[in-house]
Amino acid sequence: MTRAVSRTRRIRRIRRSLRMSGAGAAVLLALSACSTSSGSDAGSDSAGSSSSSSAKVSGQVTVFAAASLKESFTTLGEQFEKRHPGTEVTFNFAGSDSLAASVTSGAPADVFASASPRTMATVTDAGATDGTPSTFVRNQLEIATLPGNPDKISSLEDLTDSRLKVVLCDKSVPCGAAAQKALEAGGLRLTPVSYEQDVKAALTKVELDEADAAVVYRTDVQAAGGKVTGVAFPESAKAVNDYPIALLEEAPNPEAAKAFIELVRSAEGQRVLTAAGFRTP
Structure with missing residues (x-):
C-alpha cells in the first residue's frame, strides 16, 4: 500500500469517527454555521439548499464485481445513472479473489459484489466492509x-x-x-x-x-x-453459488453506493438479474 493510499484511509477513518461522536457533531455544526453565515441575509436559504444537496445522490460510484455479473450490472449501472442524473457508475469486473485482494490492499471502491461468500469473507475478515454483506442472487x-x-x-x-x-x-x-x-x-x-x-x-x-x-x-x-x-x-x-454484496468501509461515495446496492436488491434489479439467468436468493 502506498503512503498516499494509507494517508487517505486514515483521513477517512478520522472523518467517520468524528461523524459518530458528539464532538464530531459539534464540529460539523460549527462548520455548517460558518458556511451559512457567509451568506448574510441568504443564510437560511443557503442552509436549505445545502441540506437538499447533501441528500441528493451524485458523483462517481466504483463497483468491484465478479466477472459473471458484467452484463446484468452494466445494465443496472445505466439504469442507476438515468435515475440519478449527475452520477457515474464505474465497474471493475474480474475474478472475485482478485477483486478481494485489491480491496484489502486499499484499492478505492464503494461496492464489492462477489460470486461466493468465501471470497466476501476475505474482505469482511479484513474489516473492509461497512455492515453485513447480503446475498442478492444465486448462480448455477x-x-x-x-x-x-x-x-x-x-x-x-x-x-x-x-x-x-x-x-x-x-x-x-x-x-x-x-x-x-x-x-x-x-x-x-x-x-x-x-x-x-x-x-x-x-x-x-x-x-x-x-x-x-x-x-x-x-x-x-x-x-x-x-x-x-x-x-x-x-x-x-x-x-450453487450465493452472491453477496456489500458497502465498503472506505467507500469514497457511501451514499451513492447505498443507493446502487438498493437498486440491485430492488424488484427492478432482481428482474434484470433473473432475466440474465440468475436465481433469486
Whole structure:
C-alpha cells in the first residue's frame, strides 16, 4: 500500500469517527454555521439548499464485481445513472479473489459484489466492509460447448473423455471451486487443458474454438448467445453459488453506493438479474 493510499484511509477513518461522536457533531455544526453565515441575509436559504444537496445522490460510484455479473450490472449501472442524473457508475469486473485482494490492499471502491461468500469473507475478515454483506442472487453451473454441441456432450461425465479439450476456472476462484464441488458430487476426475482466472476467460476459450467445452455459469452461457451451446447437468445442483454484496468501509461515495446496492436488491434489479439467468436468493 502506498503512503498516499494509507494517508487517505486514515483521513477517512478520522472523518467517520468524528461523524459518530458528539464532538464530531459539534464540529460539523460549527462548520455548517460558518458556511451559512457567509451568506448574510441568504443564510437560511443557503442552509436549505445545502441540506437538499447533501441528500441528493451524485458523483462517481466504483463497483468491484465478479466477472459473471458484467452484463446484468452494466445494465443496472445505466439504469442507476438515468435515475440519478449527475452520477457515474464505474465497474471493475474480474475474478472475485482478485477483486478481494485489491480491496484489502486499499484499492478505492464503494461496492464489492462477489460470486461466493468465501471470497466476501476475505474482505469482511479484513474489516473492509461497512455492515453485513447480503446475498442478492444465486448462480448455477452449466457446460458450454461449441455451437451446436458437435461432440454430443450430454453430461459432466462426458468431459472426462481424454479426447476432449476441457477448460475450467482456477480452483481459487468461485466458478472453479463450484466446478470441483460438482465433480466431487459425481465422483468424477478430469484434467483440463487449462485453468482460467475468471469465468469469462474460460468461456472465451470455447468461443474462440480453443477448447471443446468449459464448465461455467449458466448466466455466461446465456450471455454468449449463439457463440456457445449450453448443457445442463444434475451435479450442478450440489454447487450453487450465493452472491453477496456489500458497502465498503472506505467507500469514497457511501451514499451513492447505498443507493446502487438498493437498486440491485430492488424488484427492478432482481428482474434484470433473473432475466440474465440468475436465481433469486
